Every structure is written in C-alpha cells, then in structure tokens.
Amino acid sequence: xEYILENKELSIRIxxxxxxxxxxxxxxxENEYIWQKNSKYWGKSSPVLFPxxxxxxxxxxxxxxxxxxxxxxxxxxxxxxxxxxxxxxDFIEFVFEYSKNTLEIYPFKFKLFIKYxxxxxxxxxxxxxNNLGEKEMYFSFGAHPAFNINLDLxxxxxxxxxxxxxxxxxxxxxxxxxxxVPNKEKEIFKEKKLNLKKDIFINDxxxxxxxxxxxxxxxxxxxxEIIKFKFANFEYLAFWGVQxxxxxxxxxxxxxxxxxNSSGKLKEKIGIRKLESNxxxxxxxxxxx
Numbered sequence: 001x002e003y004i005l006e007n008k009e010l011s012i013r014i015x016x017x018x019x020x021x022x023x024x025x026x027x028x029x030e031n032e033y034i035w036q037k038n039s040k041y042w043g044k045s046s047p048v049l050f051p052x053x054x055x056x057x058x059x060x061x062x063x064x065x066x067x068x069x070x071x072x073x074x075x076x077x078x079x080x081x082x083x084x085x086x087x088x089x090d091f092i093e094f095v096f097e098y099s100k101n102t103l104e105i106y107p108f109k110f111k112l113f114i115k116y117x118x119x120x121x122x123x124x125x126x127x128x129x130n131n132l133g134e135k136e137m138y139f140s141f142g143a144h145p146a147f148n149i150n151l152d153l154x155x156x157x158x159x160x161x162x163x164x165x166x167x168x169x170x171x172x173x174x175x176x177x178x179x180x181v182p183n184k185e186k187e188i189f190k191e192k193k194l195n196l197k198k199d200i201f202i203n204d205x206x207x208x209x210x211x212x213x214x215x216x217x218x219x220x221x222x223x224x225e226i227i228k229f230k231f232a233n234f235e236y237l238a239f240w241g242v243q244x245x246x247x248x249x250x251x252x253x254x255x256x257x258x259x260x261n262s263s264g265k266l267k268e269k270i271g272i273r274k275l276e277s278n279x280x281x282x283x284x285x286x287x288x289x
Contacts, residue, residue: 021034026289047144052070179258180270
C-alpha cells in the first residue's frame with residue numbers, strides 16, 4: 001500500500017512493502033527527484049539494507065555451530081511488508097519484526113523501525129534497530145535512495161557531480177564479482193568533487209570507508225540543481241548506478257559486502273555490528289531538495 005506525506009512544496013510517497021521511499025515530488029515545478037523503478041535497469045527506488053549489506057559469500061554463513069543459507073542480496077527487509085507503527089500529519093513510521101521465516105535464515109529477534117518526517121523542503125528518515133533477544137545480535141545496515149539524473153537536450157550524465165562537504169582521499173574499495181578484494185583500493189577522486197560519467201560504475205559500486213564528510217550534494221554543474229544529503233552513524237559511503245539508467249544511488253552503510261576471502265563465520269564478518277540484548281541502534285539521513 002502507498003502512503004503520502006505532503007506540504008505546500010513537496011509530496012512524499014512511501015510503499016509499505018519494504019517501507020520504501022518511492023517519490024519526492026516538487027509540487028511547484030513537478031520535478032520528481034526519486035528514480036521511478038524501471039526494471040529494465042533497476043526495479044527499486046530506495047530499499048533498506050538489513051540485516052546484511054551486499055552479498056554473503058556462497059550464500060551461506062555460520063553462527064554458533066549452525067549454518068544458515070541466505071541467497072538474497074542486501075538481506076531481506078526490503079522484500080517484506082512493513083506495518084504502520086505510528087502516524088501524524090507530517091510523519092509516518094513503519095515497523096518490521098522477526099518471524100518464524102526470518103529466524104530460519106537469520107537467528108535473531110529484532111524490530112526495525114523506519115520513520116519518515118516531512119519538514120519544509122526536507123525529508124528526514126530515522127532508522128531504529130532493536131535487539132529483542134537474550135543474546136547479542138550481529139547485523140549490518142544501509143540506506144539506498146536513488147536520485148533521478150534529469151537528462152534532456154541541455155543536460156547529460158557528465159554534467160552532474162557529487163560534492164563533499166570536506167576534503168576526502170577518494171580511494172574506493174575494489175570489487176571482484178560483487179565481493180571486496182582485501183588490501184586493494186583505487187583512486188576515484190581527490191578533495192571534494194566526484195565527477196559522474198557513463199561508465200563510472202562499470203565495475204560495480206564505488207565504496208569509500210571512513211568518509212569525513214557527513215554532508216554531500218548532487219549537483220548539476222551547468223545550472224546548480226542541488227540535492228542535499230546528510231547522514232549519521234555510518235562507517236561506509238557507496239555510490240552506484242547502471243549504464244543507461246538515469247539515476248545515482250547514495251548509499252550510507254554500516255557494514256559491507258563480504259570480502260572474497262571471508263571465512264563465512266558471522267562474528268568474523270568485516271563490518272559486522274554487534275548489538276547487546278534489549279539495546280537499540282539508530283541511524284539518520286536527511287534529503288533536502
């Protein structure tokens with residue numbers, strides 16, 4: 001089911017399936033800022049990544065002497081129905097809870113809350129993960145919103161850039177068949193500006209670790225069209241798109257896809273997070289257009 005938040009300037013659309021953001025539309029000029037799910041290129045708009053980011057090597061992992069099989073990329077929360085937890089005039093909050101089915105592939109009891117709040121020309125998204133079990137819980141988490149690259153007679157993909165709030169080293173992890181190659185990086189940009197080009201994601205996502213900036217911008221270099229993106233409590237920042245798909249994904253991650261030499265043991269997984277019993281972990285992003 002689709003839900004709508006509106007004010008005088010923006011209209012926000014969220015689907016209960018995956019609690020996925022599927023629209024940020026300017027009510028004045030009719031611009032749509034979110035990618036509109038074209039399955040020819042990519043059939044999502046803004047999935048949530050939980051309880052894993054990326055892929056699990058061989059589709060299996062071990063925890064406390066038992067092997068679990070999970071074939072889906074980026075966990076499973078994005079492929080499940082969320083329930084309404086709370087709702088007001090300018091916000092809506094969803095919840096997804098463990099079940100018998102999730103326990104078969106992920107042996108932890110959890111609740112995942114996603115709250116969308118509309119503030120003037122900004123959308124704030126708050127994530128909360130609760131460990132309901134008696135033992136510590138191991139997980140990764142990430143956001144994955146895709147923003148439209150508006151192409152017309154006057155614009156092309158190369159007119160756009162990503163600008164960082166602070167100077168960065170700009171070295172990306174190297175991927176091989178979707179998995180990280182250990183101790184290997186490639187310089188993608190320097191200082192503050194990452195220029196887009198059509199083949200920039202030919203080798204999959206660009207993944208940067210320990211980015212100093214917590215504020216980045218998607219800019220059109222010709223007309224200064226801007227999307228402002230703030231994020232908090234994430235260790236990694238990734239960018240991704242597909243050639244021919246006129247979008248760019250901003251992906252703050254707390255966790256990372258498996259390394260090619262991963263042991264398969266959950267507690268040894270690179271980037272895995274640990275949450276104590278009855279504790280909560282929070283993440284936040286804000287999108288301003």
